[in-house]
Ligand SMILES: Nc1ncnc2c1ncn2[C@@H]1O[C@H](COP(=O)(O)OP(=O)(O)OP(=O)(O)O)[C@@H](O)[C@H]1O
C-alpha cells in the first residue's frame with residue numbers, strides 16, 4: 233500500500249468517525265512510517281499523537297537495525313526469532329466464530345472448570361455476543377456512577393480524543409519510548425487500552441476492571457494503559473481475567489504507566505492467563521510487558537499484585553519509582569510455569585525520596601518443564617534517607633524437570649537504608665502430600681491446597697473476587713502436573 | 716478386619732520388617748511396643764501407603780481386601796487413619812479448609828452429601844469442644860507453629876472428625892503432659908466401638924492404663940517377638956525388650 237492510498241483511507245475514515253466498517257480494512261504486514269501514519273489516521277488521532285508515535289518508531293528502528301532486541305532475560309529454552317516485518321500492526325478483527333460450536337472444545341472445557349457463565353464464555357471465546365449480554369448493561373450502570381464522581385475511565389483512543397491535555401501531560405512520562413525495545417515498539421503502534429483519571433480527593437467507589445469495558449477487551453496485542461491518581465485519591469484497578477485468552481498474535485508488548493500524586497494510592501491487580509502453548513512449547517504468547525508506576529507525590533502509594541499463569545514467555549517487571557517523600561511501593565507476585573513455559577519476572581524499586589518504603593513478595597511455582605526466574609532490583613539513591621525494603625522471594629518446585637532461578641540486585645547509595653531479604657526454594661514436600669492423601673485428599677487437590685497455601689500472602693492482596701478466581705486458576709493450570 | 720501375613724518390607728534396600736504377622740479384629744485395641752528403630756513407624760507407614768517402602772514378601776488384607784494395592788487416599792476413604800508420629804506442617808493452608816476437604820472427600824466416597832462450610836465448621840467446633848481442646852487451633856494453618864503437644868492433639872481431633880474404621884496411632888503419647896495424655900486417651904476411648912479397631916504404637920505403659928488394650932505385641936528387629944494381654948506391657952516396663960526377645964526367639968507372634 234502506498235502513501236496516497238493510505239491517506240485516502242484515512243480521509244474516508246474521518247468521515248465516519250471512530251467506529252466504522254473496520255472489517256474491510258487492514259494494514260499489510262510490516263512496520264514503516266507509512267504504517268504508523270495509517271494506524272494513527274485510522275484512529276483519527278491528532279497530530280501530536282502521530283508525532284509521538286513517529287518519534288518512538290524512529291527510536292525503535294534504530295534499535296532494531298542495530299540488533300538491540302533485549303537478550304538478557306533468563307530463558308533457558310530460548311525462543312524463535314521474532315519477524316517484526318511479518319506482523320500486521322493494524323489488522324481487521326478476525327473472523328469471529330458464529331457460535332460456541334465452532335470453538336475449540338478444550339478451551340470450552342476449561343471455561344467449564346473455571347465456572348464461567350455461559351454468556352461470558354461466548355465473549356471470551358470471541359463469539360459475537362448480542363446486546364443483551366449482561367455485562368454491557370452493568371458497564372453502563374458503572375459508567376454513570378463513575379461520572380458522578382468525576383472519574384474518567386475509558387479506552388485509550390477515547391482519552392486521546394476527549395482528554396488530550398491529560399494524555400499529553402502524562403503519556404511516556406513514566407515509561408518513555410526510549411526505555412526499552414518493546415516499550416518503543418508499543419509506543420509506535422499501540423492499538424488501544426485503558427485510561428483512568430481519578431480527581432483530587434476522590435475515592436473510587438468500585439474496582440475498575442477491563443472486564444467491564446467489553447468493546448476494548450480484544451486489544452491484547454499492543455495494549456497501553458495510563459492511570460493517574462490525583463492528590464488524595466484512591467483507585468483499585470483489575471486487569472485481565474482467569475479465563476484462558478486465545479490470540480493468534482504471538483507477540484504481546486503492553487505498556488502500563490501509573491502516576492500517583494500526593495497522598496494518592498493506586499492498587500493494580502493483574503491476572504494473566506494468555507495461551508501458554510503446548511507441552512513442547514509450540515504456540516503460546518510472548519508476553520513482553522513494561523509496567524511502571526511513579527509515586528510522584530509525598531505519601532503516595534502504588535501496589536502491584538500479579539498472578540501470572542499464562543504465556544509461553546513472560547518478561548515483566550512491574551516497578552515503582554518512589555520519588556515522593558514517605559511514598560510506598562509494593563509488589564506481590566505469583567508466577568506459575570508449567571508445560572514448557574518460561575517466565576522472567578520481578579520488580580524494580582527505585583528509592584529517591586526520604587523515608588520511602590518498599591515491599592516485595594514473590595512466589596514462583598515451577599511444574600512440568602517450566603522455568604521460573606525472579607529478577608528484582610532495589611536501588612536506594614543518595615537522597616533517600618531512611619529508605620526501607622523488605623524482599624521475600626520463595627520458589628516452589630513440583631517435579632524434577634522444572635527450574636527456579638533468582639537474580640536479586642541491590643544497589644545502596646545511602647547508609648541509612650534498611651534492607652531485609654529472605655529467600656527460599658522448596659520442593660513440594662512429599663510428606664505434605666502424603667499427609668493430605670492420608671486424610672483422603674487426592675493428589676491433584678492436595679497440590680492445589682499446598683500451592684494455594686504457598687501463595688496466600690499474595691492472594692490476600694487481591695480483591696476478594698479475583699482471589700477466589702486466582703486460586704481456581706492455579707488448580708486448573710497445574711492439572712496433569714503430577715503423576 | 717486387618718490381617719498382616721509374613722510381611723517383609725525394605726527401605727532403600729535395607730530390610731526393616733522381616734516376616735511380621737498380626738491379626739486385628741473389629742472392636743479390638745492392639746498395642747505395639749518395641750525399641751527405637753525396630754520398625755513400628757515403618758509398619759504404620761506401610762499400612763497407610765507411604766511411598767518408598769518396598770514390600771518384598773507377604774500380604775495385608777483389610778476387610779478382606781488387598782490393602783497394599785490401594786492408593787493412600789483410597790485407604791483413607793476406606794476408613795484407615797494414621798495419627799502421625801511427626802504431624803506435618805502445611806504453611807498457609809487453613810485447618811478448617813484442610814479438614815473440610817478431607818471430610819468431604821471421605822463423605823463423597825461413602826455416598827454422603829458434601830457438607831457446606833458452615834455445617835463443617837459447626838461439626839469441627841462440636842468435636843474439638845468434646846475433646847476439651849482449644850478451638851483456637853482451628854483458626855491456624857495446619858500444624859504450623861503448633862507445639863509438639865498441640866500437633867498430637869490435632870491428630871486426635873482429626874481422627875474424631877473423620878471417624879475411621881481402623882486407626883493407627885504412632886506414638887501419639889510421646890512428649891505429652893498428663894492432661895494432653897488424657898485428652899488423647901479419651902479421644903480414642905470415645906471412638907471405641909465393635910466396628911472399629913485401633914493399633915496403638917507406644918513406648919509407655921502409662922498410655923495403656925488410659926487406653927486399655929486387648930492385646931500387646933512386642934516388635935523387635937522387624938518381627939513380633941511376643942504377644943500377650945495388657946499385663947505384658949507391665950512386664951516389659953520391668954524387664955525390658957531383651958527379655959521379651961529371649962522368651963520367644965522364633966518371633967512368631969499372634970494376636
Ligand atoms: N527412609 C528411610 N531411609 C533409611 N532408613 C530408614 C528410612 N525409614 C526408616 N528407616 C530405618 O528403618 C528402621 C526402622 O525405623 P522406624 O521408624 O520404623 O522405627 P520405629 O520403631 O518407629 O522407631 P522409634 O521408636 O524411634 O520411632 C530404622 O533403623 C530407620 O533408621
Ligand SMILES: [Mg+2]
Pocket residue numbers: 755756757800885886
Ligand atoms: Mg517411630
